[in-house]
Amino acid sequence: MPLDDAEDEHQPNTAGASASNPGPHRKPTLKTIAELTGLAVTTVSRALGDDPLIARETRQRVQATAAKVGYLPDRAAQRLRTGRTNVISLILDPHEEILGYGTSMIRGMTATLRGTPYHLVITPHFSDTPHIDPVRHIVRNRMADGILFSRTEPSDERVKFLLEAGFPFVCHGRTELATPHPYVDYDNYRFTYEAAKKLITSGCRRLFIILPPERFTFHHHMRHGFMTAVREEGVGFEIAEGITLDSKADAVRDRVAARMAERNPPDGFICGGEVSAMAVMSATHDLGLEIGRDVRLVAKQTSGLFDQVRPRIETIYEDLSEAGRLMAGLLLKRMAGATPVGELQAVLEV
Amino acid sequence: MPLDDAEDEHQPNTAGASASNPGPHRKPTLKTIAELTGLAVTTVSRALGDDPLIARETRQRVQATAAKVGYLPDRAAQRLRTGRTNVISLILDPHEEILGYGTSMIRGMTATLRGTPYHLVITPHFSDTPHIDPVRHIVRNRMADGILFSRTEPSDERVKFLLEAGFPFVCHGRTELATPHPYVDYDNYRFTYEAAKKLITSGCRRLFIILPPERFTFHHHMRHGFMTAVREEGVGFEIAEGITLDSKADAVRDRVAARMAERNPPDGFICGGEVSAMAVMSATHDLGLEIGRDVRLVAKQTSGLFDQVRPRIETIYEDLSEAGRLMAGLLLKRMAGATPVGELQAVLEV
DNA sequence: CGTAGAATTTGTAACGATATATATGGAGGC
DNA sequence: GCCTCCATATATATCGTTACAAATTCTACG
Numbered sequence: 113m114p115l116d117d118a119e120d121e122h123q124p125n126t127a128g129a130s131a132s133n134p135g136p137h138r139k140p141t142l143k144t145i146a147e148l149t150g151l152a153v154t155t156v157s158r159a160l161g162d163d164p165l166i167a168r169e170t171r172q173r174v175q176a177t178a179a180k181v182g183y184l185p186d187r188a189a190q191r192l193r194t195g196r197t198n199v200i201s202l203i204l205d206p207h208e209e210i211l212g213y214g215t216s217m218i219r220g221m222t223a224t225l226r227g228t229p230y231h232l233v234i235t236p237h238f239s240d241t242p243h244i245d246p247v248r249h250i251v252r253n254r255m256a257d258g259i260l261f262s263r264t265e266p267s268d269e270r271v272k273f274l275l276e277a278g279f280p281f282v283c284h285g286r287t288e289l290a291t292p293h294p295y296v297d298y299d300n301y302r303f304t305y306e307a308a309k310k311l312i313t314s315g316c317r318r319l320f321i322i323l324p325p326e327r328f329t330f331h332h333h334m335r336h337g338f339m340t341a342v343r344e345e346g347v348g349f350e351i352a353e354g355i356t357l358d359s360k361a362d363a364v365r366d367r368v369a370a371r372m373a374e375r376n377p378p379d380g381f382i383c384g385g386e387v388s389a390m391a392v393m394s395a396t397h398d399l400g401l402e403i404g405r406d407v408r409l410v411a412k413q414t415s416g417l418f419d420q421v422r423p424r425i426e427t428i429y430e431d432l433s434e435a436g437r438l439m440a441g442l443l444l445k446r447m448a449g450a451t452p453v454g455e456l457q458a459v460l461e462v
Numbered sequence: 463m464p465l466d467d468a469e470d471e472h473q474p475n476t477a478g479a480s481a482s483n484p485g486p487h488r489k490p491t492l493k494t495i496a497e498l499t500g501l502a503v504t505t506v507s508r509a510l511g512d513d514p515l516i517a518r519e520t521r522q523r524v525q526a527t528a529a530k531v532g533y534l535p536d537r538a539a540q541r542l543r544t545g546r547t548n549v550i551s552l553i554l555d556p557h558e559e560i561l562g563y564g565t566s567m568i569r570g571m572t573a574t575l576r577g578t579p580y581h582l583v584i585t586p587h588f589s590d591t592p593h594i595d596p597v598r599h600i601v602r603n604r605m606a607d608g609i610l611f612s613r614t615e616p617s618d619e620r621v622k623f624l625l626e627a628g629f630p631f632v633c634h635g636r637t638e639l640a641t642p643h644p645y646v647d648y649d650n651y652r653f654t655y656e657a658a659k660k661l662i663t664s665g666c667r668r669l670f671i672i673l674p675p676e677r678f679t680f681h682h683h684m685r686h687g688f689m690t691a692v693r694e695e696g697v698g699f700e701i702a703e704g705i706t707l708d709s710k711a712d713a714v715r716d717r718v719a720a721r722m723a724e725r726n727p728p729d730g731f732i733c734g735g736e737v738s739a740m741a742v743m744s745a746t747h748d749l750g751l752e753i754g755r756d757v758r759l760v761a762k763q764t765s766g767l768f769d770q771v772r773p774r775i776e777t778i779y780e781d782l783s784e785a786g787r788l789m790a791g792l793l794l795k796r797m798a799g800a801t802p803v804g805e806l807q808a809v810l811e812v
Numbered sequence: 813c814g815t816a817g818a819a820t821t822t823g824t825a826a827c828g829a830t831a832t833a834t835a836t837g838g839a840g841g842c
Numbered sequence: 843g844c845c846t847c848c849a850t851a852t853a854t855a856t857c858g859t860t861a862c863a864a865a866t867t868c869t870a871c872g
Contacts, residue, residue, distance in 0.1 A: 139602075139603070139604075141857095141858055141859085142858065142859070142860095143858080151821080151822090152821065152822045152823075153822090153823095153858090153859085153860095154821080154822060154823075154824095154860080154861095155820085155821055155822070157858095157859070157860060158821090158860090161860090165819085165820070165821085166820070166821080167819080167820065167821090170820085170821090182602075184602075184603050185858080185859075186542070186857085186858050186859070187603075187605075188538050188539075188541035188542040188547070188857085188858080188859095189538075189542050189827090189857070189858035189859040189860090190858080190859060190860080191538035191541075191827095191859095192536070192538040192539050192542050192826095192827050192828065192829090192857090192858080192859075193826080193827055193858080193859045193860050193861085194827085194859080194860070194861095195827080197538070204568075206565070206568060206569035206572055206573070207569070210562075210765075211561055211562055211765065211767065212560075212561050212562040212564075212565060213565075214562075214565045214568070215556070215562055215563075215564045215565045218554075218556060218564070218584060218586075219556035219557070222556055222584065222586035223556070223586075226586065226588070231583055231584075231585075232583070232584050232586075233581055233582070233583050233584070234568060234572065234582050234583070234584055235581075236568075236572035236573075236576065236582075238576070252489070252532075252534075253489070253534050254489070255537075360766075361766050361769060361770050362769065365770065387766070387767070387770070390767065390770035390771065391770050393770065393772065394769075394770040394771070394772050397772040398772070415560075415561065416710075416711050416737070417561065417737070417740065419711060419712065419744075420711050420715065420737070420740035420741050420743065420744040421740065421744070422743065422744050422747040422748070491827095491828055491829085492828070492829070492830095493828080501851080501852090502851065502852045502853075503828090503829085503830095503852090504830080504831095504851080504852060504853075504854095505850090505851055505852070507829070507830060508830090508851090511830090515849080515850070515851090516850070516851080517849080517850065517851090520850085520851085535828085535829070536827085536828050536829070538827085538828080538829090539827070539828035539829040539830090539857090540828080540829055540830080541829090541857095542827090542828080542829075542856095542857050542858065542859090543828080543829045543830050543831085543856075543857055544829080544830070544831095544857085545857080813872105814871105814872100815870100815871090815872095816869105816870090816871085816872105817868105817869090817870090817871105818867105818868085818869080818870095819866105819867080819868075819869090820865100820866080820867070820868090821864105821865080821866070821867085822863105822864080822865065822866080823862105823863085823864075823865085824861105824862090824863085824864095825860100825861090825862085825863100826859100826860090826861085826862105827858105827859090827860090827861105828857105829856100829857090830855105830856090830857095831854105831855090831856085832853105832854085832855085832856105833852105833853085833854080833855095834851105834852080834853070834854090835850105835851080835852065835853080836849105836850080836851075836852085837848105837849090837850085837851095838847105838848095838849090838850105839846105839847090839848085839849100840845105840846085840847085840848100841844105841845090841846080841847100842843105842844090842845090842846100
């Protein structure tokens, strides 16, 4: 497929019926090229598809003509005829979007999709409806050729549904299902394990961790990495209750402040998100505690933000843009078929 | 148009050929409904469109049947036949996306578009190509029914092109063109004016402002508001050189640090973005200066971030999500036609 | 020189919807 | 009883593309 989103601008084309060219020159179609070359529409179609059934010389002639008139295939017609949409659907919960999680992913995805015929369509999912709804809708009505989504759960209904339907998808995060499926994940076990070790090495003796909501797989990975580290080292620990990484920053701050006022307060914090880390910082600051001296904090960093935060805190970086690139790349492979599922899985290292 | 994205799930529908129903029950089309009701396809089409030419009783019967079988019109077919795409294109530069600018807008837009037949398609624009390119492409190839974009310039080529083509669009930010056009903007003049007044009232005597790149209209609005305030008050001022709101945080930090080491350093800062505000904070912090005592800072806030930043700084809020909602809403009106341009313009107050 | 068989090209139908033109049926006027 | 007219429903063509089957040309070989 030599041309599809070619950006060739030849005629000035003042968007409308220009009087310079003879006849009202409309959007060129296969028929236009057929008339220009004296070939049949079918032949033109195949020639543009570089079908070896068409003589090489003919193919080149047709492709040259197509380029000259600025032909681009009509996506609606292609879609109607072939059933393929050339659309990839990214299901996004606009409320989950704290500090550019989605944007980073979109950046990576669009970078990978550039130069392919695929468009990225944002399918919003609002948390007041079951998360399977948009997935069913897309599959049932063939709204896209492939689906991308995040916040995967251990026994994710979307994954089960898509596997059963044989519909291409890549999710951010793993499941614990028996059937393997494509995914891109981050090594959250390692993240909390390393974070805890860092804190303990720095002298912390009671660690406090804020985890994602329990329904997500990465809650368990984070918990497990954390637990392994604190048990290996035999230090005190606690898991934040009543708040998660999805909680409002104010709620996190209040909870942390309250906890610090109780007996036996923690001296080391682990946050899997930037907003909650900021909340921990504001809470401790407001209590007159100094980060790096009285308490320590390790946060997951997904933007350049913490490079500017003072006092400096330790961070471990997760590259969401790279995750997006990978997800789109794996989905392209999956849609092309033939790649074994084992090669459609990636875990980004800490 | 009574149904379009109705989310009615009736049959279990194990996505494939279920053996329970007689015949391989495929995606229902107009033909399906025609056979079920004993009417012609044309009649069904009109009935679903609530065409008064069709008897009321027939319309209801058809619509009931459509709902029962879970009919949804095929968008590709509609698009091919009518030329309308049901797509709204948001042109986004993924590199401009610092801390969720795009995500906030997307949140607002999808909220407005919910319940309409329109999909939001992200058309990425990378800064290594002219910003008119994606616009031409969308218009020339009818990739969408309307366009949304941001970072408007005083004599914006995209606006000129779209106006001439008569193609619906709403941009974030104004132009200085003679022809009126739909836009949503924020009162950036007021923002810098108020910010400067705040600083001066607090005792600042030399203000330092970081502006957007000069090519954008809001650079001039911000500059003008700032200049008006400092002239009214007769205080010292300077406009950052060599850095803009688009500069990397490190560059901003270095520039600010360098400036503070020179003679006659500023004591009040105005930042139109969160990242540059963080950079100012880190620069002054690293010099041992205390925000609120030695220097002051007023920043534009577009997320909940600064509620957690310590020391607390003054912020003025811009609701990007609301801007997105408005932009989508105005675009819907524009596409429906008939609304005078004057009613398709909005400036969000400070 | 006729023809098999490959190499090319072409014609027709279909995807699912809608715009336009046409047909059907019954009520009412003369 | 014939014709008009209105209300309602149907038939046909079409959007631009591709799958499939059929046709045409060319080469080569007995």
